[in-house]
Amino acid sequence: MARYKPYDVKQVTLIPVSFPDQILPGSFEYALNEIVDEHIDLGPFEARYQNDETGCLAYDPAILLKIVLFGYYKGLVSSRRLAEACERNIQFKALTADTRAHFTTIADFVATMDQEIAGVFRDVLIYADALGLIGKETFAIDGCKLPSNASKEWSGTHDELKNKQQKYEAAAKKIVARHRGRDAKEKLSPMAEQDNKKLVTYKRKMEKIKSFLKSNSKNIGPSGNERKSNITDPQSAKMSTGHGVIQGYNETTETKQMTIFIGRSEGSEKSPIEKMRRKFDTLFGRFIYNKRIAIVEPVFGNLKNKGMDRFTLRGKHKVNTQWQLFSLVHNLEKIAHMGAA
Numbered sequence: 583m584a585r586y587k588p589y590d591v592k593q594v595t596l597i598p599v600s601f602p603d604q605i606l607p608g609s610f611e612y613a614l615n616e617i618v619d620e621h622i623d624l625g626p627f628e629a630r631y632q633n634d635e636t637g638c639l640a641y642d643p644a645i646l647l648k649i650v651l652f653g654y655y656k657g658l659v660s661s662r663r664l665a666e667a668c669e670r671n672i673q674f675k676a677l678t679a680d681t682r683a684h685f686t687t688i689a690d691f692v693a694t695m696d697q698e699i700a701g702v703f704r705d706v707l708i709y710a711d712a713l714g715l716i717g718k719e720t721f722a723i724d725g726c727k728l729p730s731n732a733s734k735e736w737s738g739t740h741d742e743l744k745n746k747q748q749k750y751e752a753a754a755k756k757i758v759a760r761h762r763g764r765d766a767k768e769k770l771s772p773m774a775e776q777d778n779k780k781l782v783t784y785k786r787k788m789e790k791i792k793s794f795l796k797s798n799s800k801n802i803g804p805s806g807n808e809r810k811s812n813i814t815d816p817q818s819a820k821m822s823t824g825h826g827v828i829q830g831y832n833e834t835t836e837t838k839q840m841t842i843f844i845g846r847s848e849g850s851e852k853s854p855i856e857k858m859r860r861k862f863d864t865l866f867g868r869f870i871y872n873k874r875i876a877i878v879e880p881v882f883g884n885l886k887n888k889g890m891d892r893f894t895l896r897g898k899h900k901v902n903t904q905w906q907l908f909s910l911v912h913n914l915e916k917i918a919h920m921g922a923a
Contacts, residue, residue, distance in 0.1 A: 599672065599675075601675065601676040601679065601680075602676070604672055604673055604675075604676035605673075605676050605677065608918070609918065610652070610655050610914065610915055610918045611652055611673055611676075611677055612918065613914055613915075613917050613918035614648060614651055614652055614655075614677070614914055614918075615648065615677060617706060617709060617914065617917065618644050618647055618648055618651075619644060621705055621706075621708075621709040622644075622647075622701075622702055622705045622706070623701060623705055624643050624644055624647075626697070626698045626701055627643035627695075627698055630643075630694070630698075641681065641683050641687060641691075643691075643698075645678045645679070645681050645683070646683060646687070646688065646691045647702070648677045648678055649664055649668060649674065649677070649678055649681075649683065649688060650664065650688065650691070650692055650907060651907065651910060651911055651914065652673070652674065652677055653667060653674075654888070654889075654890055654907060654908065654911045655888060655911050655914075655915065656888075657888050657889030657890075658889075659889060659890060659892075659894055660894065661685040661686070661688040661689035661692070662685045664685065664688050665682070665683060665684060665685035665688060668681065668682050668683060669682055692895070692900075692903065692904065692907070693895055693900050693903070695903055696899045696900065696902065696903045699903050699906045699907065700906075702910065703906050703909070703910060706910060706913050706914065706917070707913070709917065710913060710916070710917055713917065713920075715916060715917065715920050720870065720873055720877065722873060722874040722877040722878035723878065724874060724878040724879060724882070725832050725833065726832070726833050726882045727821055727823050727828065727830055727831070727832050727833075728828075728830050728831060728833060728891065728892055728893055728905075729828045729829060729830040729891075729892040729893070730812075730815050730818035730829055730830040730831055730892070730893050730896065730901065731814070731815060731892075731893055731894050731895060731896050732812050732814035732815035732818050732829045732830075732896065733814055733829065734820065734827065734828070734829045736790075736812055736813040736814045737810045737811070737812045737813075737820050737829055738810050738811070739800070739808045739809075739810055739811070740795060740800050740808070740811070742810070743791050743794070743795060743811075743813070744791075744795065746791060747787075747788055747791040747792060747795075750784045750787050750788045750791075751784075751788060753780075753784055754781055754784040754785060754788070757777045757780060757781045757784075758781070760777060790813060791813065794811075794813045794816075798811065798816060801816075812829055814896065815829070815896040815897065817896075817897050817898045817901075818830055818831055818896070818901075819831075819832075830892070830893070831893065831898075831901050831905075833901075833905045881909075881912055884912055884915075885908050885909075885911070885912060888911070890908045890911070893905075
């Protein structure tokens with residue numbers, strides 16, 4: 583009979599790990615580590631902390647920034663998943679010196695950095711320019727519609743929301759009427775328990791709509807008509823996309839590896855819009871405009887392929903912060919690949 587070397591799958595072993603060896607030159611994490619440590623001014627983050635003499639020690643903003651940007655690059659947008667990665671993933675450990683921030687710390691950092699994110703974004707562009715990655719020939723601007731952290735169920739005009747509230751009230755009254763028609767034994771039945779759960783849900787939804795209508799005025803558009811509001815995220819909007827109607831935001835970006843639109847004077851047009859239309863009607867104008875397909879549209883595809891295809895925050899300021907973080911990931915990846923070359 584054959585004999586085999588013994589093994590034990592339940593055994594424990596200690597493996598020596600060198601954190602610097604986990605960050606390989608030419609990789610995204612290598613570029614991220616260098617840029618955050620050497621090329622981004624993190625001074626503005628100092629104002630967030632008041633623990634010079636007393637108070638708990640804070641996490642270094644450089645560490646938190648690395649966690650968020652590397653996590654987004656890996657498709658981890660949830661703060662809980664980012665916190666878990668810091669405990670389990672060796673690359674996260676290497677980038678953060680084995681820092682294990684709580685998910686609430688990560689979430690708060692992202693949600694409150696709307697003042698500092700502009701400086702971080704600027705410093706990355708300055709470094710990209712120093713590497714010669716900005717062509718300074720054509721700027722291409724395009725928009726992208728992404729779902730927000732809000733449900734379409736809670737969208738509507740004030741009248742539509744009032745009608746929804748009345749429907750919940752009518753449904754709740756029917757449940758109460760059924761309860762009154764039962765004896766004590768029937769109230770303990772599974773059907774009665776299910777009705778009780780529905781009643782609690784309807785009351786919660788009614789209170790949610792009532793509170794919103796009381797504290798928010800009608801959303802009137804430029805045409806004077808009322809636009810639909812959303813209770814969960816009032817600043818988001820319903821919008822049509824190629825994949826149906828979403829509740830979200832329309833974000834605009836400028837890819838940072840190109841530059842200024844080159845055009846020629848077309849005379850004395852009455853408005854910038856008319857001037858642009860006439861410019862597009864020329865052969866040269868169409869040639870320049872068609873570059874947008876290869877310049878800016880791939881940015882959106884790259885972000886969505888990495889899992890950055892929806893916002894997890896609510897409100898324009900927080901959503902704008904998260905969008906700039908998404909865009910930072912794209913720019914850092916360009917530096918990592920093109921800069922290395």
